[in-house]
Amino acid sequence: MQIMIVGCGKMGSTLAVQLVAEGHRVTVIDRSESVIEQISNTQDVIGYVGNGAVFSVLEEAGAKDADLLLALTQSDEMNLLACLIAHKIGAKHTIARVRNPEYANNMYRISDDLGLSMTVNPDRQAAEEIARVLRFPAAMHVELFARGHVELVTSKLPEKSSLSGIPLYELPQKLGVKVLICAVERNGEYTIPSGGFTLSGGDVLYVTGAPREVAKALRKAGVLANPIRSVIIGGGGRISYYLAQELLKSNLSVKIVERNKENAHNIAELLPGAVILNGDITDNELLLEEGLDGVDAFIGLTGLDEGNILSALYAKHRNVSKVIAKVNNDALESLVKATALDSVISPKRIATNQILRYVRAREASANHGEIRGLYKIADGSIEVLEFLASAENKNLLNIPLKDLKTKKHLLIACIVRNGKAIIPGGMDSIQAGDVVLVVTEQRRLNDLGDIMEDAR
Numbered sequence: 001m002q003i004m005i006v007g008c009g010k011m012g013s014t015l016a017v018q019l020v021a022e023g024h025r026v027t028v029i030d031r032s033e034s035v036i037e038q039i040s041n042t043q044d045v046i047g048y049v050g051n052g053a054v055f056s057v058l059e060e061a062g063a064k065d066a067d068l069l070l071a072l073t074q075s076d077e078m079n080l081l082a083c084l085i086a087h088k089i090g091a092k093h094t095i096a097r098v099r100n101p102e103y104a105n106n107m108y109r110i111s112d113d114l115g116l117s118m119t120v121n122p123d124r125q126a127a128e129e130i131a132r133v134l135r136f137p138a139a140m141h142v143e144l145f146a147r148g149h150v151e152l153v154t155s156k157l158p159e160k161s162s163l164s165g166i167p168l169y170e171l172p173q174k175l176g177v178k179v180l181i182c183a184v185e186r187n188g189e190y191t192i193p194s195g196g197f198t199l200s201g202g203d204v205l206y207v208t209g210a211p212r213e214v215a216k217a218l219r220k221a222g223v224l225a226n227p228i229r230s231v232i233i234g235g236g237g238r239i240s241y242y243l244a245q246e247l248l249k250s251n252l253s254v255k256i257v258e259r260n261k262e263n264a265h266n267i268a269e270l271l272p273g274a275v276i277l278n279g280d281i282t283d284n285e286l287l288l289e290e291g292l293d294g295v296d297a298f299i300g301l302t303g304l305d306e307g308n309i310l311s312a313l314y315a316k317h318r319n320v321s322k323v324i325a326k327v328n329n330d331a332l333e334s335l336v337k338a339t340a341l342d343s344v345i346s347p348k349r350i351a352t353n354q355i356l357r358y359v360r361a362r363e364a365s366a367n368h369g370e371i372r373g374l375y376k377i378a379d380g381s382i383e384v385l386e387f388l389a390s391a392e393n394k395n396l397l398n399i400p401l402k403d404l405k406t407k408k409h410l411l412i413a414c415i416v417r418n419g420k421a422i423i424p425g426g427m428d429s430i431q432a433g434d435v436v437l438v439v440t441e442q443r444r445l446n447d448l449g450d451i452m453e454d455a456r
Contacts, residue, residue, distance in 0.1 A: 001363065004066040006052030006082045007073030008035050010328060011348045015070065015355060020044050022444060027061055053081040064090035070355065071096045076103050080114055087115025095355060099123050099238055120354055122347035127242035129350060130324060133343055134297060137225035137322045138218050140343045143375050145386045146416040146435045151211045152375065152384055155223050159201035163221050169195035178423040179209035179217040182413040182439040183382050190378035192411050192439055206377055208413045208437060210421035225321055228296040229253060234281030234311050235302035236267040248273045255290060257281050281311040297322040305329050312341055363446050372435060382441055387448040389434045395452060402426030405453040409441040
């Protein structure tokens with residue numbers, strides 16, 4: 001695909017690298033000459049210096065030939081204008097990053113007029129993921145597939161877990177529930193395990209299955225925590241606003257600490273059900289005075305990664321049961337994994353995953369395939385894909401899975417049929433209309449048929 005990116009900040013540059021790696025032709029536009037020079041020297045992209053919301057710049061950069069334009073600048077207005085102009089010039093599809101709640105809540109009214117194929121709101125998506133994790137406190141991350149019929153839950157096995165030393169093929173009998181461990185992280189290395197893989201305390205497990213089954217499995221594994229009823233949020237930005245809205249709907253006690261006095265006043269007006277404090281979350285005495293020792297969860301969501309990490313580590317030191325920090329810096333995120341933090345949330349990663357899923361789905365559609373979902377786990381080294389099986393997949397329908405010659409390092413993790421999640425065994429088969437969850441180290445799977453060894 002010919003893809004144009006307007007705005008080459010953290011999110012734009014990350015996407016450019018990943019899209020080039022997947023074989024797309026990428027053009028980037030940014031006002032900063034140094035930014036364009038740097039990415040042009042390190043990546044196989046065409047760079048243009050200029051305002052991506054100006055007709056002449058988009059025209060010169062070739063927007064009329066773009067299969068997809070991504071407008072990812074810091075300005076919502078510029079992103080929307082860039083998409084509108086690109087659409088008028090001839091770009092086939094456009095995606096805009098829109099973060100302002102006043103815009104985001106009403107985009108459905110004007111998307112067609114602006115020629116928008118989709119909008120991404122990293123702040124809202126991050127808030128939704130945090131809310132899912134808080135509903136499932138034992139989890140580090142929770143991703144939904146097949147319209148909520150399947151969960152992919154990331155959780156750490158306790159050092160003294162009863163499952164230590166148990167091979168995976170014994171898990172159904174040991175746990176009494178049907179789930180599948182589709183990936184494991186151990187000592188910084190990731191694997192898609194076979195049935196003979198033996199679990200060890202400290203392993204990070206990626207567990208798939210129906211929501212109730214996953215909850216039962218984690219409870220029996222000794223990793224299910226108590227429900228969250230009270231939360232302290234550090235920072236009064238957009239993510240905090242979206243998250244507090246969700247938590248207040250569930251009748252949770254919400255307290256927000258915001259450093260800027262004016263911002264604190266503004267969010268207090270928007271969230272009358274929450275307690276808003278003007279203060280610094282790196283002030284440990286303030287956190288203790290405001291009841292840190294008595295809350296169930298602490299979430300660091302300021303604009304400073306370092307402040308979020310430090311305050312979250314302090315909350316963990318005070319034995320707060322669930323601690324989450326927002327970290328956008330990739331280097332810091334990898335370092336944080338060596339700490340005791342439960343979960344790290346990256347709005348950039350969440351939004352880039354959504355855009356990559358859209359790009360892969362467009363490719364699959366062009367090839368008569370259908371990708372319903374895509375999620376990168378294990379630092380991006382493993383992909384979880386959701387496919388819809390169609391009658392065109394004749395070479396793998398109604399054949400026992402044990403007889404299918406699938407590619408190596410690939411696992412059929414779950415089949416959803418008529419709304420029911422099935423953890424497949426060797427005698428199960430895929431039928432037309434099934435939703436199939438595939439876990440793989442392969443790249444560029446655009447169709448369910450690509451899982452076969454002889455797929456071209």
